[in-house]
Structure formats: structure tokens, C-alpha cells
Amino acid sequence: MGWVDEIAELGGLQAADRDRLNREARRISVPAGTTVFGPGAQAENLIVVLRGAVRVQHVSDSGRQIVLYRVHAGQTCIMTTACLVAHEAYSAEGVTETAVEAVMVPRRAFDALLGSSAAFRSFVFDAYSRRITDLFLLIDDVAFQRMDIRLAQRLLVLAGGAGSVAITHQQLAAELGTAREVVSRLLQEFRRRGLVSSARGEIVLEDAPGLRRLSEAG
Template identity: 45%
Template sequence: MNRAARALLERLFPTGLEHLRARVEEVRLPAGQTVFRRGDPCRNYLLVVQGSVRVQVLAANGREITLYRVRDGQSCVITTACLISVEAYPAEGVTEVETDALVVPQPVFEQALGSSAEFRRFVFANQGQRLGDLIRRVEDVVFGRIDVRLARLLMTLSEQGVRPIATTHQQLASELGSAREVISRQLKQFAGRGWVGLGRGVIEVKMPAALDELARQSD
């Protein structure tokens, strides 16, 4: 077990709870692996030690929307909700990079909630924070202007315009909760103004100041 995983375990399962700590499994997942699918039963509490898991919903019409990412030291808000409510997953999670995680079986999760104040604080603090993030995400998708949101995303992905973005129009659409056609149309408008250059699988920010000005506008 690596140092980060051991430190996290010892913090959440302090002295006296070694019997629970021993039942937690460390896993290493390759990039692109599905961690859970919509409809799967929820049997474990997942803690990401290092890496990233993208949680997304796929609609019946084929459109995807990225809800959030679970990164270093975080847990999945949907997993926690499903464990507590004993419901199946309503979304899917996929690793974006090689990811180290701790897998806490449901019986251990339930016992730890009652036995470890540190574990309990971690679970509910993470849940509250991530729920707030999720609500802001929904507000952004429902009420935000697509040109402003796309400009913000391009500036973030290009590190403020300093590097090309290896992505597709569909990936951008999934990230923004929009349709590929909408994103393609908006990118063509940006390109027509000279703000970006469009290639196959790559976007180059040519006028970062203009994009940044749009990105800073209120929705």
C-alpha cells in the first residue's frame, strides 16, 4: 500500500479500528475503466487516493453530460447517496487516468460511520461540498450561456491559451452538457472571429485575450 493510501486509512480508521481498516482494499485502475454503470447495485464506498474518475449520465437520445470528477482525496457523492439509500447507481463512473483508490465494503462503511468520528466527518463534509458543486453544475448547464461557458472551458483546457487542446466537439459537448451540433456551431463562430483555429481533434486558441474577456462575462 502506498504512503498516501496508508495515511488516509490511518486518519479515517484510527487506533482501535484496525479490524475495519484491514478490510479496506487498495486497487489500481487503468485509464478508461468503468468503475460503475447505471443500474449497478452499490456495494462499496470508493475513495480516490490519486487519479480522476469522471461521473457522467448518458441520456436515451445519446447525449452525455459530465456531472463532476472525483479526484485525489475525494469520494463520489452518488456512491455515498446510493449506499445510504440502498439504491442502484443512476449514473456511470469512468477513470480518466490511472487511478489508485480505496474500496470500503458496505458493511465496513456502515460500521465506520458509527465507530469513527473522523470517518463520519469526512463522509458528510465531502458529501456537503460535492452536493454544492453538483447544484452549481446543474445551474450552469440549465441557465448559463453556451458561448460564455465554452470560452471558459477552452481557456481552462488550453491553460489560458498557451497550449493546443486535444479534444473533439463531442467531448466538449459532453463536458458542457450540450449537443455536439451546438458546440460545433459556436466553435465555428469563434474561428470566424479569429479567436481559435480548428483542426482534426485539436483546437488552438489564437486570441486568448478575446476569449478571456468573454469567459469573464456574467451568464
């Protein structure tokens, strides 16, 4: 059972805690594109991602979307979990972006671990910390940052070293919480300036340094 060791390594857990996890947690495996939680779904487990990534996004009443953050390997959906358990008023949804392997830790085991393991506490609070930081930065972006700068940043992140991003304008709009038309217009301006070129469903970064300069301008 390698996954307990994986978690243990990620969280720096002790032997007794590993035993508990081995007994009480379940490993799950889901394909890409699955909605793992959504509005109204009661989350009774702490979920720790071992492989892959989960995109957590919000869908507004009017149908527009915005990506709140992504949960990568070694991180948890703890915020949404706690949020849903305690209040259940808010609707965010999580969608797997790749095939995902994860472990689900039941609420009882979660609580017991919090009591018994300082390392686990640290793991959990670090996770909160990171998410809160993400959300603060997102609020700042949405409230005060120009859309062209946000688009440039997002393209660079999504490319992640590669020279292009396979994504539609609509999906980019959902990433940033704006409208497709806005993305189309901005990309056209980028194209005019030689920063990108594009085909249907794909953006090619022709001038990554230029995009980087733009993304740091604000």
C-alpha cells in the first residue's frame, strides 16, 4: 500500500497515523473530465490528490464561470470540504482535468488525526493557507487588474513551458471570469502585436518574453 506512505511523506506523518489512514481511508481513481463534487453534494471526506489535478470553479447564476484554484498532487480540497460541511450554502464545483488518483479520509479519521498528529495539523493548515492566499490574489486580480494582463498571465501558466495552449476562447473566458467576446478581442490585439498566433482551439505563443513583459506591466 504505497499511497499511505505517499501521503505520509507529503504530510510528514508518524507511524501510528499511517496505520490509522491504512485502516480508514479509501483510495479512488477517476478519469479526466469528471465532476467530483458540485452544488449540493455533501462532502463527508477529506480528499487528498495523489496524481493529477482538480479544477475548482464557480458558476454564477447568469451562467458565467470563473476558476477559483486548482488542486494538484499533494494538495487537498479541504476548503471546499469544510465549507460544504459547515454551511453548504455555496456552490462550487470540482472537475478533474486529468486522470486523478486520490484518497478520501472520512470525517472521523480526519478529526482524530488532527488531534493526534501535529504534522497532520501542519499539513492541513498549510493547505488552508495556500488556498486563502490563492483566493486573496484572485480577488485582487478580478477587482483591480486589467484583463489583457490577466489573459497574458493565464496563457503563460497554461502553456507551462510549452509553446502553445490547446484551449478555446470560451474556456479561456471561463478561466478568467469574463466573456468570450472579450477574450476574442484581446487575442486579436495580441495577434496584431505578434505575441501569439492562433488556430481553432489553439493559441501559439509566438513571443513568450513579450507576453511576460506585458503580464508584469500591471
